[in-house]
Amino acid sequence: MPDQPFSLDQLRIVLIGTSHPGNIGAVARAMKNMGLADLALVAPRCEVQTSESISRASGADALLVGSSLHESLDDAVADATLVVGASARSRTLPWPMISPRQLGAALPAELSRPEARVALVFGREDAGLTNAELQRCHRHVHIPTNTEFSSLNLAAAVQVLSYECRLAWLDAGDTAPARQTAMAKGTAPAGEAPFGEAPFGVEWDNPPASHADLERYFAHLERVLVAIGFHDPERPRQLMARLRRLYLRARPDSLEISILRGILTAIEKHTGRR
Template structure:
């Protein structure tokens, strides 16, 4: 692995950061650990001099930052998505530690576009946003003081990535065949919308009393990590059911 590669397939995403200094701190944390791809979702204030000051030399990362209007747009091209969660909530994503996150990234970053998502400074990611992630990552902290600064959280994750990707040469990455590429976050979301439409039409999902059905369905399919061909098959099945419903109306 070349030190100057910048690991372009790994995208660090900050969702609605409120303080520009935290953006700069995140950029510095990334650069010192060899990452370069930073994206922001609806930053409150950017560009800003405080971000540049806190970046402390990571100006190139700030200059090339991508800015998105929505969470879904930011992860649309990602084939593997990790959402950071400070609290151990009841969520549809599998909850893992940073070490496992780094191992999964190391095994897949040569073949897949990967998103590492960090939430708002005061409230983190919403449950709906975490539902769109394959995994939720929890950084262990003291129970009586568990809140990490955004820049510090990015630093911890980037360190784990560097330790695994650059140091542990026994981690072997195997390029995937195009037919085995996981479905993108955007294609998964379109599938979930299609599935919800069909099971609502058949009466399996009752909008007036949905409970947690869709969240459990998301967990099931996110855990399976279907590839693009499999999603196409599932969409085809749903379309055939939809046609049958239309014929009987």
């Protein structure tokens, strides 16, 4: 197989509040089918390693043993540079929405840096992801199911997205030699430059900000906005949600986040409110 421009190990499946061990086992099987191995569990509402989960894993029980447990979504995706939440519900506040195919198409650019990580987040079987959890995602992905029967089993949803990721991985490997030749000759098409990368692997000057970097910035921003009287937590009017949407859509890099936090610190010093 040709050299791959990214690794499937850079993809993480995150399950929040899963209530049935059989579903965790079935997710492990779906992941192993497609070559994914990084499984993170956030506050599961059941035992992870049971006879049923092992049975449903059908030989992929090593993923159950190796899964990481987290108390919060922030912990599970702290190092992720792109967080994508699976959602079947429309929202009162529109958010950037992509299809599973668009998700796969974005992966070669998103994961061209070895330290990059993409987290695919799935919610509870009975209620999905909360609004607060979805607002921690850069993008939402929607599987275009039959509108008259749209509910997907958790493992089935993971299987669909994992399949698209694997297809993108295989396609990227098939086209890598031709792309490298075109780059060497200077004949590679310009295409659309994805975030953080110029076309065909010419690196951006700084890596994307991680989820943890962004969350520290949002906490700092809200603190300053409250201190200067711009934001009233008792009457939020979706202000922080809209600011989250703005910055997550913009995809700032690590240096840009440092600059923005420096501006906030200067405001605190100037107003004497630090």
